Amino acid sequence: MSHISLDMDAVRSEIGEYADTQTALSEREQAYKDLVGFVPPRIAARLAVTGAIDPKLLRLQEEVRNHALYPACFDTKTAQLIVFGMLLARLLDAATLHARAARRAGATWEEMQAVVSLAYLYGGIPSANRGAEIIAQLAEAESKDRLDTTVKA
Known part of the structure; x- marks a missing residue:
């Protein structure tokens, strides 16, 4: 698996902080930790970037993911x-x-x-x-x- 290495502090500084007021970033990350054991880098990037720029879309993505992944x-x-x-x-x-x-x-x-x-x-x-x-x-x-x-x- 290819791994990306991101400086998340730099990402937040440039893009902005996680902005979803309905679900904390730690709660979103925990779902992945429970399933896989850690937050995969690409998912961490999506949570940080989309969570800062378009938190509504992130909520929708996670809702669809949870619905499909846990039938x-x-x-x-x-x-x-x-x-x-x-x-x-x-x-x-x-x-x-x-x-x-x-x-x-x-x-x-x-x-x-x-x-x-x-x-x-x-x-x-x-x-x-x-x-x-x-x-x-x-x-x-x-x-x-x-x-x-x-x-x-």
């Missing part, structure tokens, strides 16, 4: 597995974030591979390769996190 008929794990597969079949880098969210919501390695297999049917070997890479990166990160937790304990 009553699916649990979070299922929705995240679906989104992971959709993004993976299109080889979009956000697939990594939704794979992580699926794992955080309880998806097993077998379920993750099943999604990669489905994406492969429509996206071919590139989807299979990218999906395996994402799973391997998640496994490595989870192993490192467990090791770090054990060492600190």
Whole structure:
């Protein structure tokens, strides 16, 4: 996944402060932290920029996102597995974030591979390769996190 590095103080100085008076920036960020574990850089940029310039549009974007991402008929794990597969079949880098969210919501390695297999049917070997890479990166990160937790304990 490509990462952007922004000096958010410079952004706020140039564009202005977050201006949504209905929902605090920290509350918006928490929704992403709960789902993915952190606020991805592109999302942080959208929250800061659109939240300063057009807070009404940001509210609408987040309302639609929440409505679509958390349908009553699916649990979070299922929705995240679906989104992971959709993004993976299109080889979009956000697939990594939704794979992580699926794992955080309880998806097993077998379920993750099943999604990669489905994406492969429509996206071919590139989807299979990218999906395996994402799973391997998640496994490595989870192993490192467990090791770090054990060492600190």
